[in-house]
Amino acid sequence: xxxxxxxxxxxWGTALGLAGSALISHGAMAQTACSTFNATFTxxxxxxxxxxxxxxxxxxxxxxxxxxxxxxYEYAGGTLYPAITEPVCLVGYAISSSSNPTLSNGNxxxxxxxxxxxxxxxxxxxxxxxxxxxxxxxxGFAGSVPVDELVLGVAEGYAAATTDxxxxxxxxxxxxxxxxxxxxxxxxxxxxGLYGDAAALQDFGYGATHLMTVASKSLVTTFYGAAPAHxxxxxxxxxxxxxxxxxxxxxxxxxxxxxxSPAYDRTHLHIGSAALYExxxxxxxxxxxDGALALTHTAVIQACAGGSDGSLAxxxxxxxxxxxxxxxxxxxxxxxxAPGNVSCxxxxxxxxxxxxxxxxxxxxxDHVWTGATDSRNRTLYPGYxxxxxxxxEDGIANSLGLIWxxxxxxxxxxSLDYWAFGPNFxxxxxxxxxxxxxxxxxxxxxxxxxxxxGTGGATFATTLNANEAxxxxxxxxxxxxxxxxxxxxxxxxxxxTIDYYNLMSSHIPNSTSFAELFLAPGxxxxxxxxxxxxxxxxxxxxxxxxFSDDILGALVAxxxxxxxxxxxxxxxxxxxxSTQGIAFQRPLCPYPQVAFYxxxxxxxxxxxxxxxxxxxxxxxxxxxxxxxxxFTPLP
Numbered sequence: 220x221x222x223x224x225x226x227x228x229x230x231w232g233t234a235l236g237l238a239g240s241a242l243i244s245h246g247a248m249a250q251t252a253c254s255t256f257n258a259t260f261t262x263x264x265x266x267x268x269x270x271x272x273x274x275x276x277x278x279x280x281x282x283x284x285x286x287x288x289x290x291x292y293e294y295a296g297g298t299l300y301p302a303i304t305e306p307v308c309l310v311g312y313a314i315s316s317s318s319n320p321t322l323s324n325g326n327x328x329x330x331x332x333x334x335x336x337x338x339x340x341x342x343x344x345x346x347x348x349x350x351x352x353x354x355x356x357x358x359g360f361a362g363s364v365p366v367d368e369l370v371l372g373v374a375e376g377y378a379a380a381t382t383d384x385x386x387x388x389x390x391x392x393x394x395x396x397x398x399x400x401x402x403x404x405x406x407x408x409x410x411x412g413l414y415g416d417a418a419a420l421q422d423f424g425y426g427a428t429h430l431m432t433v434a435s436k437s438l439v440t441t442f443y444g445a446a447p448a449h450x451x452x453x454x455x456x457x458x459x460x461x462x463x464x465x466x467x468x469x470x471x472x473x474x475x476x477x478x479x480s481p482a483y484d485r486t487h488l489h490i491g492s493a494a495l496y497e498x499x500x501x502x503x504x505x506x507x508x509d510g511a512l513a514l515t516h517t518a519v520i521q522a523c524a525g526g527s528d529g530s531l532a533x534x535x536x537x538x539x540x541x542x543x544x545x546x547x548x549x550x551x552x553x554x555x556x557a558p559g560n561v562s563c564x565x566x567x568x569x570x571x572x573x574x575x576x577x578x579x580x581x582x583x584x585d586h587v588w589t590g591a592t593d594s595r596n597r598t599l600y601p602g603y604x605x606x607x608x609x610x611x612e613d614g615i616a617n618s619l620g621l622i623w624x625x626x627x628x629x630x631x632x633x634s635l636d637y638w639a640f641g642p643n644f645x646x647x648x649x650x651x652x653x654x655x656x657x658x659x660x661x662x663x664x665x666x667x668x669x670x671x672x673g674t675g676g677a678t679f680a681t682t683l684n685a686n687e688a689x690x691x692x693x694x695x696x697x698x699x700x701x702x703x704x705x706x707x708x709x710x711x712x713x714x715x716t717i718d719y720y721n722l723m724s725s726h727i728p729n730s731t732s733f734a735e736l737f738l739a740p741g742x743x744x745x746x747x748x749x750x751x752x753x754x755x756x757x758x759x760x761x762x763x764x765x766f767s768d769d770i771l772g773a774l775v776a777x778x779x780x781x782x783x784x785x786x787x788x789x790x791x792x793x794x795x796x797s798t799q800g801i802a803f804q805r806p807l808c809p810y811p812q813v814a815f816y817x818x819x820x821x822x823x824x825x826x827x828x829x830x831x832x833x834x835x836x837x838x839x840x841x842x843x844x845x846x847x848x849x850f851t852p853l854p
Contacts, residue, residue, distance in 0.1 A: 306338035307373055308442065311364070313388070314434055316418055316426045328418040329388045330427045333364035334380040334435050335373045336442055349376030351775070352439050352447035354432050354465075354473065356458015359394030360412075360634060361423070362386045368757060375763050375771070378447065380435035384457075385422030386413070397634040400642055411642035412634050417673030420638065424682040425464040432465070432472045449779060453771055455479030455745040455756065456711065459702075463685035463719075466700060470693035475778040477771055478702040479756055480711045480745055483685040483719060484600070486667050487846050488711065489635045490660060491600030493649050494591035495621075496630035498656050502579045504564050507587075507621060509610040510573035511563035511580050516608035518558075519545050523605065529815040529832075531823060535749040536707055536741025539813055540604035541714075541839040547584035550576045584608075586656065587621065590712065590840060593661030597843035601714035606707045609743070619744045620709030639670040639679055664846065688723040688848045690734065699778040700734040701770060703756065703807070705742030707749075713738065714840035719848045720810065721836055726850045731783075736810040737770065739789055751789035751805040753797075760790055761801070770807075784809065788826045805829055811836050 316328045337347035353375075355368045361384035372379025386392035390409050398412020413419045422430075432452075440446045452473045454462045459481025466476050482488055499506050523543035525532030530539075537543055549556040552575035559574025567573060576584070590602030603621075611622050624631045629646045637644050649663050668680035680686075690700065704716040716736070724730040741750015746758050753760050755769035762768045766776035766784065773784040786806040793799035803824035806814050808831035821828035842848065 306340065308336045308338050309369075310334040310336070310438065312434075314430055316385075316422055316430060327389060327416070328385060328422050328426075330385040330422055330430060331364055331383040331387050332380055332431045332435065333366060333369055333382075334378070334438060335369045336378040336439065337373055337376060347376060348378060348443065350448040351377050352436055352450045353377035353379040353771075354428070354435065354450070354452040354454075355379055355381040356428075356452070356454020356456075356461040357381065357384055357394075358456050358458065359632070360384075360386055360392045360397035361457065362390070362392035362394065362397065371757060371759065374759075377451075378435075378439045378443075380431055380438075382427050382431040384427045384461075385419050389419065392634075395632070398637045398642070399634060400637065400644065411637045411644075413638045414641050417677075420672050420679075420682055421677070425461075425468055425685075428461045428465060429469050429472065432469070449474045449775070451475045451477070451771070451774060451778075453477040453479070453757075455481075457482050459483065460485060460685050466690055466693045466698065467685055467687045470690075470696045470698060473698065475699045475701075475774040476693075477774050478700065480704045480708055480713075480716060481685070481702070481719070482711055484715060484842075484847060485683045485685075486635070486679055487600045487664065487684075488715070489632050490649070490664050490667065491591045491712075492624060492632055493630040493636075493646065494600070494657060494660055495586065495624055496627075497650050498586035499583045499625045501583075501656050504577040505579035505583045506565050506625060507580060507583050508563050508565055508573075509612070509622070510567075511576055511584075512608045512610050512621060514550060514558075514563055514573060514576065515547060515584055516606070518550055519543060519605045519608065529813050529834075530740065531816060534741070537604070537606040538706075538740045538815075539834065540606045540706055540740075541837045543605040545605055547576060547581040547588075551578050551581050552576065582656075590714075591660060592657055593664075593843070593846075594657070597845065598841065599661060599664060599843070599846050601712045601718065601840035601842065603709060603712050604706060604714070606741075607709040607743075609709055624710075635683075636667065639667050686848045688719055688850045689726065689853065690723055691727060691853060694727065694730075694733045697778075698733065699774060701774050701777075701784070702734070702736040703754075703770060704736075704738055705744060705746075705748060705750075705752070706738050706740045707742060708744045710744040712840070714837070715842075715847075717810070717837050718840070718842050721838070722848050722850055731809070735784060737784075737787060737807040738810055739807055740805070740814075742789075747795065749791075751791040751803065751807075752795070753792060754787050754789040754807060759797070760788070786814075786831055806831060808832075 311333055313329055313331050339346045353372045355372055357365060364383050365381055368381055369379050386397055390397060390412060398409055436447060436450060450473045452462050452465055459478045460483050462476050462478040463481050463483045465472050520535060522545045523537055524530050524534050528538045528542065530537060551557055552560055552562050557575040561574040562577060563573035563580060564577050588602045588605055591599040593599050609620050633646050649660055651659055668678060670679045672678060672682045702716060702720055704713045706713055720736040739750060739752060742748040742752040746752055746756055755771045760768040764772045766773040766782060768788050770787050773787055776782040777784060786808055788804050789807050790804050791802045793802045804826040806826045806829050808814050811834055812831040813834045814829040815832050816823055817828050817830055
């Protein structure tokens with residue numbers, strides 16, 4: 220994540236005009252000095268096995284934090300964070316969802332949390348806390364406390380907290396790996412990951428985030444002598460999964476929830492990744508080389524950008540990718556429509572640009588766009604939108620997108636399969652006894668979903684998937700929900716986010732009174748990409764906390780002042796570096812609206828030159844009901 224120079228003081232000045240009536244009276248606070256602050260917390264956690272929170276919070280306060288391994292002004296890697304010049308209190312602590320926590324690897328529940336709270340200036344008494352608590356999500360398999368997110372939270376004036384989701388101390392996981400087979404486990408990681416550990420699986424699924432929320436709000440109250448006036452949550456990817464779990468299972472934890480590119484249908488998402496891996500390795504000529512992806516992307520943009528898409532012809536991304544029907548077969552070598560005869564197969568990949576695909580590469584591209592299906596051709600998990608094609612030269616996309624998902628010795632993120640089937644699992648069993656790309660995938664899905672978690676009847680599907688789209692209890696509690704996703708996301712298909720929102724909004728009358736979705740054309744997974752990709756999505760916009768620029772600020776204004784977001788300005792910085800200035804800005808429109816350029820000699824780099832127009836729901840890729848989100852009527 221890119222570093223920013225931030226000032227609590229300067230950002231707090233912009234926040235004063237936003238939902239100011241909701242702020243607590245700072246003069247009434249009796250803030251405790253961080254150097255002397257000590258707190259304990261006891262109470263109840265989520266319902267289920269080991270519901271009691273065991274013992275007190277273990278807090279090491281001020282200076283070097285033993286649990287986080289850093290001081291209040293440092294990243295985990297030790298790099299000084301020069302942005303935060305005002306005093307803050309960084310707290311590291313651990314908690315367990317089990318009444319008998321175990322600290323040996325691979326057994327029990329041990330969840331780390333990090334919390335950062337703006338302090339009052341010791342000289343002037345000025346308070347930088349905005350009176351709110353902000354819970355923050357994680358990524359991948361977690362395994363560590365993402366301190367960069369904490370720093371961004373405190374920079375906007377929040378008391379902020381996040382968690383390692385219980386996969387750090389006991390399992391030594393990182394965002395990409397959390398257990399594998401015997402003999403090939405990463406150094407220090409537990410073979411099989413969370414296999415057989417019901418408490419840890421529940422912690423990762425939903426418990427750790429809820430416990431962090433309950434405990435952190437209590438610490439905020441103790442530290443400031445006053446409870447937060449409002450509580451918000453923001454997460455993307457796995458953080459989006461955490462966000463939906465909070466809205467679904469604990470609808471009173473937060474007043475507002477910001478959900479980015481959620482990995483909510485987790486078991487099916489991971490199997491979908493395996494299907495992509497198999498498709499691109501099915502034959503030697505099926506692998507999508509850099510040249511194949513670059514050629515395909517250029518052809519997609521030429522065929523679909525501009526015109527009725529609503530984007531400019533000069534854009535390197537699509538405004539409405541679901542409307543693009545470009546067929547990769549048009550690029551197959553030897554066909555009348557192929558642009559040349561230099562094959563993009565791996566044997567030729569190192570010789571320079573290529574001009575046509577192998578037939579197997581075209582089939583791989585079709586799989587990328589259509590997604591995984593079962594034996595009856597029912598959509599098990601949607602595919603990616605046209606326009607996601609990126610290469611190893613494309614920065615962050617290479618670390619999360621199609622190149623990366625193909626390049627490993629086995630499918631990306633398949634640690635989850637080891638959690639269910641144990642350390643002797645082999646990924647090739649997903650496609651056993653078959654001559655087709657999809658293999659026995661549908662059978663493995665049902666086996667994965669039905670794997671028991673503990674002895675209380677819970678399963679992988681009920682524990683790890685945030686598939687319940689009936690958010691009526693959250694609505695009834697007065698909550699507001701904003702969802703967002705990049706329309707060129709190469710990791711979590713945008714259609715999965717759209718499908719969840721479509722299902723929820725089609726069943727709840729007047730759902731836009733509490734929930735909206737914003738799609739960012741040309742944005743990759745959570746951030747980055749050729750489109751306007753900065754709008755408060757863990758990258759600070761030109762004016763943080765301003766509801767027209769910052770999606771978190773928009774959520775606050777909606778919940779506290781009743782200002783429903785009609786559009787949010789997204790920014791594309793030059794070379795994605797805020798210090799180099801703004802390249803262009805575009806409005807993000809509430810789905811199903813789409814931004815269109817007004818023309819008439821207006822400057823297309825200005826957001827004011829674009830108008831939001833209704834274009835109907837996107838339904839080009841819909842989960843089969845067996846595999847996707849569900850809507851369960853309340854009793």
